[in-house]
Amino acid sequence: MKLKIFTTGGTIDKIYFDDLSRYEVGPPQIGEILKEARVSFDYEIEEIARKDSLYLTDGDRTSLRDRILADPASRLVLITHGSDTMVETARFLQSITDRVVVLTGALSPARFKKSDAAFNVGSAIGALQVLQPGIYIAMGGRVYPADKVRKNREAGRFEEAT
Secondary structure, three states: OOEEEEEEHHHHHEEOOOOOOOOEOOOOOOOHHHOOOOOOOOOEEEEEEEOOOHHHHHHHHHHHHHHHHHOOOEEEEEEEEOOOOOHHHHHHHHHHHOEEEEEEEEOOOOOOOOOOOOHHHHHHHHHHOOOEEEEEEOOOEEEEEHHHHEEEOOEEEEEEEO
């Protein structure tokens, strides 16, 4: 298996500096997550942005889509992304129909001991291997088609859109 990974920033990559929640989005953590998991497949990481997802623009999303489409060998694509606009980006990418694309991230930074990052990444990679081509979100142990998911901010989770 060869996996192409695109990173956009988000909470998964955040570095917090103080109790007042001053932070910056740091370097992608996906490489460390995969190294610690001792994965046995090939992967390539490409950084698209280093932003909180609230600041991603349609220009960033267009760049992401164009970079995915520019790599004809990549049929399995993982995108690490901030949770606040993950659904918006997933829906933006729905014109990609010839690959399996899964977006994932974390509700707490990968650097935190009690982060959900490694679990979400593992779930996303497992899903990539069995899904049909399309755009999906993998968060909290669930996998959702891009057009059937929403983030429930009050509950702090993703759920099926009704």
